[in-house]
Amino acid sequence: MAILRIEGAEMVTMAGDVRVESGWTLEAVDGAITYVGPAEELQSAGEPDELIDAAGRLLLPGLVNALVNAHTHAAMTLFRGAADDMPLTPWLEEKIWPVEARMGEDDVYWGTMLGIAEMLLAGVTCFNDMYHLPRVGTRAAMDAGMRMCPSGVLLGILPTADDMLADAIEFTREFAARDEGATAHCIHPMMAPHAPYTCPRELLEKVIAAAQDLDVPIHIHLAETHDNVEWSLDNYGKRPAQAMDEVGLFEAKVLAAHCVYLDYRDIEIVIERGVGVAHCPGSNLKLASGMAPADALFKAGARIGLGTDGCGSNNNLDLLEEARLAALIAKVREDDPTAVPAEAALRMATLGGARAVYLEDTIGSLQPGKRCDCILVDLQAPHLQPHHNLVSHMIYSARASDVCTTIVNGAVLMRDRELATIDLDETVAKAAESAARLFG
Amino acid sequence: MAILRIEGAEMVTMAGDVRVESGWTLEAVDGAITYVGPAEELQSAGEPDELIDAAGRLLLPGLVNALVNAHTHAAMTLFRGAADDMPLTPWLEEKIWPVEARMGEDDVYWGTMLGIAEMLLAGVTCFNDMYHLPRVGTRAAMDAGMRMCPSGVLLGILPTADDMLADAIEFTREFAARDEGATAHCIHPMMAPHAPYTCPRELLEKVIAAAQDLDVPIHIHLAETHDNVEWSLDNYGKRPAQAMDEVGLFEAKVLAAHCVYLDYRDIEIVIERGVGVAHCPGSNLKLASGMAPADALFKAGARIGLGTDGCGSNNNLDLLEEARLAALIAKVREDDPTAVPAEAALRMATLGGARAVYLEDTIGSLQPGKRCDCILVDLQAPHLQPHHNLVSHMIYSARASDVCTTIVNGAVLMRDRELATIDLDETVAKAAESAARLFG
Numbered sequence: 001m002a003i004l005r006i007e008g009a010e011m012v013t014m015a016g017d018v019r020v021e022s023g024w025t026l027e028a029v030d031g032a033i034t035y036v037g038p039a040e041e042l043q044s045a046g047e048p049d050e051l052i053d054a055a056g057r058l059l060l061p062g063l064v065n066a067l068v069n070a071h072t073h074a075a076m077t078l079f080r081g082a083a084d085d086m087p088l089t090p091w092l093e094e095k096i097w098p099v100e101a102r103m104g105e106d107d108v109y110w111g112t113m114l115g116i117a118e119m120l121l122a123g124v125t126c127f128n129d130m131y132h133l134p135r136v137g138t139r140a141a142m143d144a145g146m147r148m149c150p151s152g153v154l155l156g157i158l159p160t161a162d163d164m165l166a167d168a169i170e171f172t173r174e175f176a177a178r179d180e181g182a183t184a185h186c187i188h189p190m191m192a193p194h195a196p197y198t199c200p201r202e203l204l205e206k207v208i209a210a211a212q213d214l215d216v217p218i219h220i221h222l223a224e225t226h227d228n229v230e231w232s233l234d235n236y237g238k239r240p241a242q243a244m245d246e247v248g249l250f251e252a253k254v255l256a257a258h259c260v261y262l263d264y265r266d267i268e269i270v271i272e273r274g275v276g277v278a279h280c281p282g283s284n285l286k287l288a289s290g291m292a293p294a295d296a297l298f299k300a301g302a303r304i305g306l307g308t309d310g311c312g313s314n315n316n317l318d319l320l321e322e323a324r325l326a327a328l329i330a331k332v333r334e335d336d337p338t339a340v341p342a343e344a345a346l347r348m349a350t351l352g353g354a355r356a357v358y359l360e361d362t363i364g365s366l367q368p369g370k371r372c373d374c375i376l377v378d379l380q381a382p383h384l385q386p387h388h389n390l391v392s393h394m395i396y397s398a399r400a401s402d403v404c405t406t407i408v409n410g411a412v413l414m415r416d417r418e419l420a421t422i423d424l425d426e427t428v429a430k431a432a433e434s435a436a437r438l439f440g
Numbered sequence: 441m442a443i444l445r446i447e448g449a450e451m452v453t454m455a456g457d458v459r460v461e462s463g464w465t466l467e468a469v470d471g472a473i474t475y476v477g478p479a480e481e482l483q484s485a486g487e488p489d490e491l492i493d494a495a496g497r498l499l500l501p502g503l504v505n506a507l508v509n510a511h512t513h514a515a516m517t518l519f520r521g522a523a524d525d526m527p528l529t530p531w532l533e534e535k536i537w538p539v540e541a542r543m544g545e546d547d548v549y550w551g552t553m554l555g556i557a558e559m560l561l562a563g564v565t566c567f568n569d570m571y572h573l574p575r576v577g578t579r580a581a582m583d584a585g586m587r588m589c590p591s592g593v594l595l596g597i598l599p600t601a602d603d604m605l606a607d608a609i610e611f612t613r614e615f616a617a618r619d620e621g622a623t624a625h626c627i628h629p630m631m632a633p634h635a636p637y638t639c640p641r642e643l644l645e646k647v648i649a650a651a652q653d654l655d656v657p658i659h660i661h662l663a664e665t666h667d668n669v670e671w672s673l674d675n676y677g678k679r680p681a682q683a684m685d686e687v688g689l690f691e692a693k694v695l696a697a698h699c700v701y702l703d704y705r706d707i708e709i710v711i712e713r714g715v716g717v718a719h720c721p722g723s724n725l726k727l728a729s730g731m732a733p734a735d736a737l738f739k740a741g742a743r744i745g746l747g748t749d750g751c752g753s754n755n756n757l758d759l760l761e762e763a764r765l766a767a768l769i770a771k772v773r774e775d776d777p778t779a780v781p782a783e784a785a786l787r788m789a790t791l792g793g794a795r796a797v798y799l800e801d802t803i804g805s806l807q808p809g810k811r812c813d814c815i816l817v818d819l820q821a822p823h824l825q826p827h828h829n830l831v832s833h834m835i836y837s838a839r840a841s842d843v844c845t846t847i848v849n850g851a852v853l854m855r856d857r858e859l860a861t862i863d864l865d866e867t868v869a870k871a872a873e874s875a876a877r878l879f880g
Contacts, residue, residue: 079828080837081826085781086777117822118821285768287771288772288774288776288777289772291772316836331728332725332730337526337726337728382517382868383558383562386872388520389522389524393520400823400841432826432827435828
């Protein structure tokens with residue numbers, strides 16, 4: 001029995017209203033939260049194996065529990081800065097896909113590990129990843145101890161689509177079988193048809209059946225660009241969300257990434273069907289895709305979390321930056337400075353992300369019974385002074401570098417900005433080698 | 441004679457095209473840059489008093505030379521997080537102005553010092569500040585060794601406007617007289633009528649005459665909101681830029697903050713008259729003011745720099761974040777992913793800011809004859825790997841916390857994240873006292 005206790009923090013649990021509790025204690029046993037509350041009411045399980053004094057630090061229900069990165073392609077750290085300031089289609093066709101075709105296992109492993117290092121240093125405790133060679137990326141996450149929702153990308157337009165589907169089913173079954181209630185380990189597989197415009201209806205129907213059979217969510221790109229809408233109108237006679245509803249996609253659990261172009265009926269479908277949404281404001285801005293209706297989705301109660309997307313289009317995996325962008329751009333999109341206030345952005349970054357990937361019973365808030373995924377934020381830097389409102393500070397003022405401790409499943413993976421499970425020098429060197437080979 | 445030499449950096453000088461030079465050397469004598477180029481061609485002035493080994497670090501023409509914060513109200517660090525997610529007018533009338541009416545010298549001094557600490561830690565070497573009690577803020581900058589363009593705010597709607605103007609003239613004359621070619625010290629005064637809608641035409645005409653007489657620029661808010669445009673149409677029969685052109689404002693040197701609402705003719709006026717523009721994307725988003733036509737202004741050759749605005753509406757003084765926002769939102773504003781590419785954003789953050797505040801002969805690029813205002817950026821963190829494109833990394837991936845050294849006028853004011861001239865503990869404590877008193 002391993003006991004972790006965090007004492008003396010300013011704490012935002014994200015269970016219920018968003019508010020700051022002073023000097024509360026959190027205790028976890030074998031990675032499961034067993035107590036959250038005032039220090040004097042703690043009935044401890046025993047002497048802690050690990051005791052963290054968090055005075056002057058913030059333990060937040062979201063940052064504390066799970067900065068869930070709800071949509072990314074972690075191995076694309078290798079692409080950071082390789083092609084910027086370009087439109088989506090030539091960017092994919094000329095810069096991304098030709099290089100991806102050359103990527104091997106080492107490239108995916110070290111690219112993913114570099115991304116995990118960056119995320120742990122930014123307080124991200126869980127990431128939802130869609131990429132080729134998912135066993136390799138998953139191995140990196142398991143080696144690092146990071147929580148991950150892996151999925152191999154299915155491109156229905158390729159002649160090998162049926163083989164890819166069979167392999168995806170095998171991969172999913174392997175990890176779903178080891179899931180044991182989603183608590184025994186930190187790998188939560190999904191199935192990932194890339195997008196409606198790259199996956200014929202017949203393939204989508206096979207994926208829906210398999211995902212329902214295996215009881216895993218589907219991870220898909222949806223309504224990312226205006227072109228996607230045009231394509232859907234041309235091919236289904238309906239907008240993307242309505243077309244996918246017709247196909248039956250939302251009979252399964254679905255995490256839809258981007259959702260930039262949703263009209264009123266599309267939003268109704270997202271709510272009625274309980275569709276998870278990964279809002280990716282940075283990527284959507286950088287590729288000039290547009291601004292998603294995040295304020296409307298949040299107010300309607302959607303399962304909406306935040307994603308960084310991959311480093312090819314972001315160019316970082318900094319989820320706090322996404323939370324700030326979500327809060328800022330909603331205000332100009334809606335012409336309303338009260339749109340997506342700090343509390344809403346923090347919820348999207350934490351419990352919202354957990355709901356988006358269907359892990360809200362496992363992570364996303366600091367509550368007994370959930371796994372102990374949390375972060376501590378140093379509050380001493382001048383840009384976080386004075387302390388009028390710590391929730392506001394997390395969204396509008398804090399930086400990833402203020403995160404001083406990152407804990408996943410009760411294990412301290414980053415402490416005082418040092419990674420505990422990753423050899424950073426080796427990772428940087430291997431990633432540089434891969435990048436040089438791929439782009440050389 | 442004090443010699444500073446920086447060796448072995450990756451360097452972007454911002455003199456001419458934006459490109460990275462490897463392993464160049466910079467030398468400065470008594471704060472003036474005397475050499476920038478290959479190490480082997482250096483004809484040194486002698487043994488350096490300070491030698492900085494910058495291997496693995498980036499010295500950039502903008503970040504290196506001057507992250508010019510072209511528009512802020514530094515003492516408003518005291519307001520950080522005190523009132524968020526509100527519209528501009530009630531925010532000013534209910535939250536900001538009542539507190540500002542209670543602010544004394546200590547509040548302005550420590551609020552400004554807290555802002556300077558934050559800026560130096562974020563690589564900002566110069567800030568253009570409009571605030572009450574400008575002698576006090578200026579004293580903080582001089583105590584810290586920071587470069588500053590101070591101005592006291594003139595509110596023509598107050599009965600004391602004439603006294604304020606007389607005092608502003610006296611303040612400006614005092615520091616302009618000490619300027620000795622803008623190189624001997626780091627204080628560059630301006631005059632600051634708050635905005636067209638708070639300053640009657642008669643007052644503006646007096647300020648224009650005084651600014652021309654003293655040869656200092658005018659710092660003013662212009663066309664920040666849609667309401668500003670309505671007000672101008674109602675009161676001048678013209679849009680704000682055209683109204684101010686009619687008044688003769690642009691006969692003086694002018695730094696116009698915000699400029700969100702400029703039509704084609706307004707932009708022509710900005711270009712023809714050589715008006716400086718402080719683009720403040722973060723503040724404009726947070727208050728739902730809008731998105732300024734930064735791409736058009738930059739392409740037309742405007743003197744366009746970046747400003748954070750005050751912490752009441754941002755909520756930080758992180759100019760790298762503004763540069764990233766400038767690059768990102770231009771793309772959705774113009775529906776064009778090539779709008780404000782990384783090179784343009786970096787130029788706005790450095791030489792553009794220097795041009796906006798009419799200091800381009802003094803700072804803004806690493807060139808012999810300019811003052812030695814520069815920063816070093818650590819390139820080792822995982823979020824800056826691999827090194828495909830360091831200019832892209834500065835805009836799309838880097839954080840303020842990656843700045844490891846900040847140099848103003850040849851003096852190292854921040855080294856390895858430690859401030860050399862500011863007692864940070866005292867500053868944080870005094871600012872917290874002020875905040876508690878003002879908001880208590």
